[in-house]
Amino acid sequence: MNRKKILVVEDNEDNRRILVYRLRKIGDFEILEAQNGLEAIEMTEKHSPDLIFMDLKMPVMDGWEATKRIRLTAGGRRVAIIALTAQAMAGDEQKALAIGCDDYLAKPVVDPEIVREKVERLLKKYAGPTLVAVQ
Numbered sequence: 001m002n003r004k005k006i007l008v009v010e011d012n013e014d015n016r017r018i019l020v021y022r023l024r025k026i027g028d029f030e031i032l033e034a035q036n037g038l039e040a041i042e043m044t045e046k047h048s049p050d051l052i053f054m055d056l057k058m059p060v061m062d063g064w065e066a067t068k069r070i071r072l073t074a075g076g077r078r079v080a081i082i083a084l085t086a087q088a089m090a091g092d093e094q095k096a097l098a099i100g101c102d103d104y105l106a107k108p109v110v111d112p113e114i115v116r117e118k119v120e121r122l123l124k125k126y127a128g129p130t131l132v133a134v135q
């Protein structure tokens with residue numbers, strides 16, 4: 001089985017490290033990191049990750065804009081995206097789902113079982129065979 005690729009997009013270094021640490025405990029993933037939305041788009045095009053953790057508030061380009069742009073690309077429709085939301089920002093969860101995120105995760109990320117459940121469920125969601133309409 002191929003190693004799944006997970007892209008962690010987060011401008012805060014501590015938050016990024018915590019999430020990467022959690023992911024390494026969960027499975028043998030190839031983990032990529034980006035610090036803003038622009039880097040996220042470039043890395044998504046280059047590496048075709050299976051799953052993206054996307055911080056919403058970042059400099060250069062935020063996670064809202066990056067998610068919308070990734071969803072407009074051919075490969076970007078088949079990647080799972082989990083928004084990283086700040087607990088103080090009520091309403092961001094529903095907004096994140098509305099712009100095309102599959103799920104959301106509140107920061108700080110403390111419970112490894114919550115991360116595991118989301119990762120395992122969402123990696124399966126896009127792993128099935130591509131259905132092609134036959135005329």
Ligand SMILES: [Mg+2]
Binds near residue numbers: 010011057058
């Ligand atoms: Mg941030």
